[in-house]
Amino acid sequence: MKKIFTINCGSTSTKVAYFEDDKMISKVSLDITAEELKKMPKTLDQLNFRTEQVKRFLEDNNLFPEDFNIIVARAGTISAVPYDGAYEVNELMIASVTYAPEAQHASTLSCLIAKEISKGTKVPVIVYDPTCVDSADSxxxxxxxxxxxxxxxxxxxxxxxxxxxxxxxxxxxxxxxxxxxxxxxxxxxxxxxxxxxxxxxxxxxxxxxxxxxxxxxxxxxxxxxxxxxxxxxxxxxxxxxxxxxxxxxxxxxxxxxxxxxxxxxxxxxxxxxxxxxxxxxxxxxxxxxxxxxxxxxxxxxxxxxxxxxxxxxxxxxxxxxxxxxxxxGEKEMEALAAGGLRVLQGEEIHPYNVYPKGYSSIEEIIKNPSFLA
Missing domain, CATH: 3.30.420.40 (ATPase, nucleotide binding domain)
Known part of the structure; x- marks a missing residue:
């Protein structure tokens, strides 16, 4: 049995769900009120608030990140990638969505929260089927x-x-x-x-x-x-x-x-x-x-x-x-879990190696954040 945790940040809520193989065991929408959002006008301002919400959900449901086989997050505003499927949440992705996001969108926080709750564990963290797959006709x-x-x-x-x-x-x-x-x-x-x-x-x-x-x-x-x-x-x-x-x-x-x-x-x-x-x-x-x-x-x-x-x-x-x-309706949580299960069954995880436009190193991204950060 594979234990899969999924995270999907939207504009006014963070949806999280726990799966055992392809069976959803628990799911909740962690809402954020309009009044709370007014205090956090930029997307990244919401990171700590949303992360604490997710941690409380885990505690309330006796779920421990070290027990998960994989954590799957909705892909945020990363640069265009060549394939659909799974991408590793690595140092470059974290730096890119933190300091040089392609846009201000709450989905960006999904991988940041996933990486935060995985700290101290060896659990793989991925995003699946990003919005920015470049498979289009030229x-x-x-x-x-x-x-x-x-x-x-x-x-x-x-x-x-x-x-x-x-x-x-x-x-x-x-x-x-x-x-x-x-x-x-x-x-x-x-x-x-x-x-x-x-x-x-x-x-x-x-x-x-x-x-x-x-x-x-x-x-x-x-x-x-x-x-x-x-x-x-x-x-x-x-x-x-x-x-x-x-x-x-x-x-x-x-x-x-x-x-x-x-x-x-x-x-x-x-x-x-x-x-x-x-x-x-x-x-x-x-x-x-x-x-x-x-x-x-x-x-x-x-x-x-x-x-x-x-x-x-x-x-x-x-x-x-x-x-x-x-x-x-939306089957995003099921889609994330299905992607995670495919990875656990042997599907390739693509390395994330696309730098934001105008950058060539992680250090440069951190030292010179974009106007959107």
């Missing part, structure tokens, strides 16, 4: 500004799990299918999974608005908005990535609350939520062309996929492309 990275290369970012962990789940349901392997998989969460991301490889993607800042994100904004408006704003660069990034979308319109990221407004006859709530679904459909259409329409299935997953209203609006617009399957 043509998808070209932009209209030569100095900017659009690097792939996709919600791989849960969407790949959804693809595997769908494949099993029809007696096929995930790697035998062409799938467009949509992650409907606080941010909305889409990927074209070409036989197990994300060939192209739509990240949460280049597609539809979402519960927390602005989505793509025309540059003629965005440039004026940024230059006329009194926000700092960091404040603007945090606004676009956590305080816009449904939050900006209604003060909530909870789609259920917006649906209550619709049920009460609020026309603005209906058109804004429908606009979100409309944007998802447009992004699905955008991805459908990259293999000339050869799409076996469209899959809608994530927390917002529990909304039949939203998924029906999307399906109405895209079912002409391919059939649509809804797999609501």
């Amino acid at each position: 043509i998808a990275k070209i932009t209209g500004i030569p100095e900017i290369t659009n690097m792939p970012v996709a919600h791989l962990l849960n969407t790949k799990m959804a693809g595997i789940t769908y494949g099993k349901s029809i007696g096929k392997e995930y790697k035998d299918l062409n799938l467009i998989i949509v992650q409907l969460g606080g941010g909305i991301t889409l990927g074209f999974h070409d036989h197990g490889r994300i060939a192209d993607w739509v990240y949460d800042d280049e597609g539809p608005m979402s519960p927390q994100r602005a989505g793509v904004i025309p540059t003629r408006y965005m440039a004026n908005f940024c230059y006329n704003s009194k926000m700092t660069l960091q404040e603007m990034r945090m606004y676009l990535c956590g305080q816009s979308g449904l939050v900006a319109y209604f003060g909530t990221q909870d789609v259920r609350e917006v649906e209550k407004l619709i049920d009460q006859g609020d026309e603005k709530a209906e058109i804004v939520l429908k606009a979100m679904a409309y944007g998802v459909a447009k992004s699905i259409g955008q991805l459908s062309v990259i293999r000339a329409g050869k799409v076996d299935q469209i899959i809608l997953t994530g927390g917002v996929a529990y909304s039949e209203r939203v998924t029906c609006w999307i399906k109405e617009l895209v079912e002409f492309i391919a059939p649509v399957t809804v797999i609501p």
Whole structure:
């Protein structure tokens, strides 16, 4: 029996779960209130608070890190890596997410907490299926500004799990299918999974608005908005990535609350939520062309996929492309545990050896932190 502990930090909670082989024994969401978050505006400010929450969970459940066979964390804002699967949480990864993160996102804290609770043990610590696997077609990275290369970012962990789940349901392997998989969460991301490889993607800042994100904004408006704003660069990034979308319109990221407004006859709530679904459909259409329409299935997953209203609006617009399957919710903890079990059964752990852009040593990263740190 293999004992596996998983850690997944989100914007307002830290989810932890303990597995024995593939069986989940315990799971909890360690929430952080809005008032507490206001005292910790930068992601790294939350590290000690969240770490103590996890340690209390372990104590309350009589779990001891030295007894684990492996600890698996959600990958945070690390630099692009060449493969999916497992990566060692090593000194370079810790330095990179601490002093030179690619973005301010709570997922970054997952590997830091994992490494902290493993201190004094010989338990391996890994991340699994990072968001930044660079398996995309070269043509998808070209932009209209030569100095900017659009690097792939996709919600791989849960969407790949959804693809595997769908494949099993029809007696096929995930790697035998062409799938467009949509992650409907606080941010909305889409990927074209070409036989197990994300060939192209739509990240949460280049597609539809979402519960927390602005989505793509025309540059003629965005440039004026940024230059006329009194926000700092960091404040603007945090606004676009956590305080816009449904939050900006209604003060909530909870789609259920917006649906209550619709049920009460609020026309603005209906058109804004429908606009979100409309944007998802447009992004699905955008991805459908990259293999000339050869799409076996469209899959809608994530927390917002529990909304039949939203998924029906999307399906109405895209079912002409391919059939649509809804797999609501997130199986991230199960995906992390499954990855950890595969590693314990012999799957390779990739060394993490990618330096953040502009750095060539760990010492340089620590001495010269980026503006995001």
